[in-house]
Amino acid sequence: MDQNRITINGHAYEFTPGQTILEVAQQNLIDIPNLCHLKGTRATGACRVCIVELEESWGRKIVSSCSAPAKNGMIVHTESPKIVAYRKFYIGLMLDSGNHNCDIGARADESWTDFQISAMENDQKEELCPVWGDCELQALAYRYQVKGRVSGRHREAVTLPIEGDNPFIIRDMSRCILCGRCVAACNEVQVNQAIDFGFRGTKEQIIAGTGTTLMNSACVFCGECVQVCPVGALVEKKALGKGRPWEVTKIRTTCPYCGVGCQQLLHVKNDTIVKVTGVEDGAPNQGRLCVKGRFGYDFIYSDKRLKTPLIREKDGFREASWEEALTLVADTFTRIIDESGPDALAGVSCARSINEDSYQMQKLFRAVFKTNNIDHCART
Numbered sequence: 001m002d003q004n005r006i007t008i009n010g011h012a013y014e015f016t017p018g019q020t021i022l023e024v025a026q027q028n029l030i031d032i033p034n035l036c037h038l039k040g041t042r043a044t045g046a047c048r049v050c051i052v053e054l055e056e057s058w059g060r061k062i063v064s065s066c067s068a069p070a071k072n073g074m075i076v077h078t079e080s081p082k083i084v085a086y087r088k089f090y091i092g093l094m095l096d097s098g099n100h101n102c103d104i105g106a107r108a109d110e111s112w113t114d115f116q117i118s119a120m121e122n123d124q125k126e127e128l129c130p131v132w133g134d135c136e137l138q139a140l141a142y143r144y145q146v147k148g149r150v151s152g153r154h155r156e157a158v159t160l161p162i163e164g165d166n167p168f169i170i171r172d173m174s175r176c177i178l179c180g181r182c183v184a185a186c187n188e189v190q191v192n193q194a195i196d197f198g199f200r201g202t203k204e205q206i207i208a209g210t211g212t213t214l215m216n217s218a219c220v221f222c223g224e225c226v227q228v229c230p231v232g233a234l235v236e237k238k239a240l241g242k243g244r245p246w247e248v249t250k251i252r253t254t255c256p257y258c259g260v261g262c263q264q265l266l267h268v269k270n271d272t273i274v275k276v277t278g279v280e281d282g283a284p285n286q287g288r289l290c291v292k293g294r295f296g297y298d299f300i301y302s303d304k305r306l307k308t309p310l311i312r313e314k315d316g317f318r319e320a321s322w323e324e325a326l327t328l329v330a331d332t333f334t335r336i337i338d339e340s341g342p343d344a345l346a347g348v349s350c351a352r353s354i355n356e357d358s359y360q361m362q363k364l365f366r367a368v369f370k371t372n373n374i375d376h377c378a379r380t
């Protein structure tokens, strides 16, 4: 294994051939900041924040750790003075590039609370950015005490209209830092190919379809792009005004919609769901959710939800106890099997049942009732 060792910040680590410097660092809990890297997708090196310095025989050179493969004998510095200076410059460029009205750049010397108060005072629209306090760019600007305004605007002043003509996602491209995570998430992770980079030079932006709204594109509103966006360019419409990031408790659960069993985090404030995200690195979905799992949770607050079993009689349904309902079902099944045999029965497992419940139901029909008349409702 001696030929697969690199040194990061003075400590030696083994690596597997093919791993990037960033992957080796993350595996060993070394924090290299980044804004465009998205696990499992092609490295783009777009944000330049993950740069590191390499010691070579002839001197030092700078590379993006997300795309540079680890090589035996490499000596890497992740926070050298030169790297910190460049990193601050790139963070400043991103702050300058759009409508980052949380004012992080101008207020970096103050305490967090003073900064929050001053940000509110300075926000002419009497509203803070919806991801204030949960923004990776803001956090990096604060960590590296970046003032912003490093070289004037490197793109034209961004005055793009906010797009919100759909029920789920608000797109504010004036806050987009063109990291490309959403494009990778849509095209490489979810394979929906609804969005991409469009236009050129200072007018470059993320476009839906050939320059339309999400509503008129191939978007299926899975919300993966929102989950990976590091800033406030993409936010959940239903979460707006429901709770600040530090006010919510995150509760892990299994999606109630189908048998796949995707792992979710419910962001809850005062017993109310603010938003739902997928559990990164959690099987089977590895962070992904579909439109139902991510946005379709309102039914849990419906006053039409059934709270007791219902028995159908001539005049319609009447409420019953579980014992009465289960006894009725068992007696009826027994009578049908006695009169007409087990193949007179058929079962359809609910599409919302979890995998394990559907498995138990087919066992009940095959092993206990002795019939193969069992199916699963495909309509979800």
Ligand code: SF4
Pocket (backbone or CB within 6 Å): 099, 100, 101, 102, 103, 104, 129, 130, 131, 132, 133, 135, 136, 137, 138, 175, 231, 232, 233
């Ligand atoms: S996206 Fe981030 S940096 Fe930009 S205004 Fe919002 S919180 Fe601030």
Ligand code: SF4
Pocket (backbone or CB within 6 Å): 185, 186, 190, 192, 193, 194, 195, 214, 218, 219, 220, 221, 222, 223, 224, 225, 226
């Ligand atoms: S919601 Fe899903 S399909 Fe729509 S743009 Fe985002 S990632 Fe693509």
Ligand code: SF4
Pocket (backbone or CB within 6 Å): 175, 176, 177, 178, 179, 180, 181, 182, 183, 206, 225, 228, 229, 230, 231, 233, 234
């Ligand atoms: S919308 Fe968000 S994820 Fe997409 S490029 Fe802009 S900042 Fe990155």
